[in-house]
Amino acid sequence: MMKKIFTRPKALTDAAFHYCPGCTHGIIHRLVAEVIDELGAADNTVGVCPVGCAVFAYNYFNVDMFQASHGRAPAVATGIKRALPDRLVFTYQGDGDLASIGTAEIVHAAARGEKFTTIFVNNAVYGMTGGQMAPTTLLGQKTTTTPKGRDKDNNGYPVKVAEMLSTLDGAAYVARVSVHNPTHVNKAKKVIKKAFEVQIKGLGFALVEVLSSCPTNWGMAPNEALKWLEDNMIPFYPLGVYKEPAEVK
């Protein structure tokens, strides 16, 4: 008997993604949706979209969705979770949104130990606005605003969000994963699931940083971009679980 072993998760609508060819947002959307399905939580989940390439994520997730002002998804999620504590609440944010204009919101949401989950997609560049330097852009990386490569004297150093937030007592679960090959995609899903379980158990704030590619703004073919991610981003942004409560180990 033939059985479907891989199909579209129910927590995604049938809408076609608007993302560029080879953009890993689609993979990460799928992982989040599969986790929501596995937790049987689709009817009870509220997601908060960022400003950035993922701004239209409310068209894609088949759950209640909210679209926040730039960087403010953690503040909105705080309100939703406090008003409706039985809901599964998550924010889905890129690096321009979370690590730049939204730094205050994410740091304080983590410090307060707000009981929601953040999926932080780090592709080291501003995607939607056309490839400008982001806080997470690597030293030496060329962007439209650093045409000779990011220079530490002129542009400062990249921000390591997972490491930074893991120092806060309110952050219960902080991890960094990547989606550059099928093995890491599977690992990323397990970590995302754990971040949702931390929320269900009421243990505190949970964040998963997902290293992602931007073939369009990096100026690379999609497979070349995944290789670049592996060779350049992972050495600077080491993968792993930075903080994990004993209850979910």
Added chain:
Amino acid sequence: MARVTFREERCKGCELCIAVCPENIIILADHINAMGFHPATVVEQEKCKGCAMCARMCPDLVIEVEREVAGCE
């Protein structure tokens, strides 16, 4: 026995599936779809083991995988 199905109208021809297929049976078709991309398609379907690595890497959920399972329902 396994079968992969490509929803060609959704494919953007990014080739992530092609790079991970252990059997090297995925190619980009000669024709273009309505979006103007050469969609990925499978040749030698009978070689497919149903590992679903292509589907796991597809950012646009173009690929469905079916596999023969033992027993009956």
